[in-house]
Amino acid sequence: MDDFNSDIAVNGMRAELLGAVKALKEIVINQNSLTVGLKLGDKQQKIKKEKTVSGSKEELLKITSQEMGNCQLCPLAKTRKNLVFGAGNPEAKIVFVGEAPGADEDEQGIPFVGRAGQLLTDIIKAMGFQRKDVYICNILKCRPPGNRNPQPDEISKCEPFLKKQLQIISPKIICALGTFAAKTLLRTEIPISALRGRFHSYEGIKLMPTYHPAYLLRNPSAKKQVWEDVQMIMKEVKT
Numbered sequence: 001m002d003d004f005n006s007d008i009a010v011n012g013m014r015a016e017l018l019g020a021v022k023a024l025k026e027i028v029i030n031q032n033s034l035t036v037g038l039k040l041g042d043k044q045q046k047i048k049k050e051k052t053v054s055g056s057k058e059e060l061l062k063i064t065s066q067e068m069g070n071c072q073l074c075p076l077a078k079t080r081k082n083l084v085f086g087a088g089n090p091e092a093k094i095v096f097v098g099e100a101p102g103a104d105e106d107e108q109g110i111p112f113v114g115r116a117g118q119l120l121t122d123i124i125k126a127m128g129f130q131r132k133d134v135y136i137c138n139i140l141k142c143r144p145p146g147n148r149n150p151q152p153d154e155i156s157k158c159e160p161f162l163k164k165q166l167q168i169i170s171p172k173i174i175c176a177l178g179t180f181a182a183k184t185l186l187r188t189e190i191p192i193s194a195l196r197g198r199f200h201s202y203e204g205i206k207l208m209p210t211y212h213p214a215y216l217l218r219n220p221s222a223k224k225q226v227w228e229d230v231q232m233i234m235k236e237v238k239t
């Protein structure tokens with residue numbers, strides 16, 4: 001091959017090489033922008049999903065509360081002052097379920113605001129939370145007159161509302177406060193003294209039964225056992 005032809009061949013190869021490098025560069029640039037686009041897309045979708053879930057839980061609880069409206073399903077409707085739906089964080093990892101509203105709760109329409117409520121607030125604080133971090137509700141949404149025990153027909157009429165609340169919030173742990181909450185949720189007749197101290201299961205959610213704060217006001221020595229139970233909850237909620 002003469003010099004001329006040799007130059008042409010070299011120039012040709014150089015041109016081909018430059019073309020290949022250019023094409024390769026474009027592919028790399030396109031891939032990078034595609035990856036960045038995908039990453040942003042995933043992140044944006046995640047944020048959107050979180051916002052949707054958060055909004056929907058709050059919204060769904062509001063709808064459930066509105067559906068209950070001026071519920072007249074059981075005789076307690078005639079004696080209540082206010083229906084006490086529940087309060088707290090719709091995204092809560094822990095839901096406390098008590099028995100029924102007392103006089104203070106009936107007056108204010110908010111769960112656990114009397115002396116027992118103050119003790120529950122103290123327990124929640126000792127766990128390292130605020131009331132706004134958890135969700136608090138009862139088996140019955142209306143006060144039984146004179147704080148008498150809930151009747152089976154009242155529980156069966158009212159329980160679907162609680163079931164719906166728990167389905168919406170879908171917490172990591174339910175803490176059943178007292179005999180009625182524990183027996184109702186666990187469908188058992190075993191006394192609270194034998195149920196407490198270990199986790200049970202409610203529709204796939206871990207449930208810890210413990211003594212009701214009102215019981216603690218009458219039996220302060222039981223605080224030790226409640227503290228043991230809530231420590232197990234704290235440990236579980238961190239895992």
Ligand code: SF4
Binds near residue numbers: 074076077140141158
């Ligand atoms: S206790 Fe429950 S079922 Fe009975 S009236 Fe109140 S909300 Fe309705």
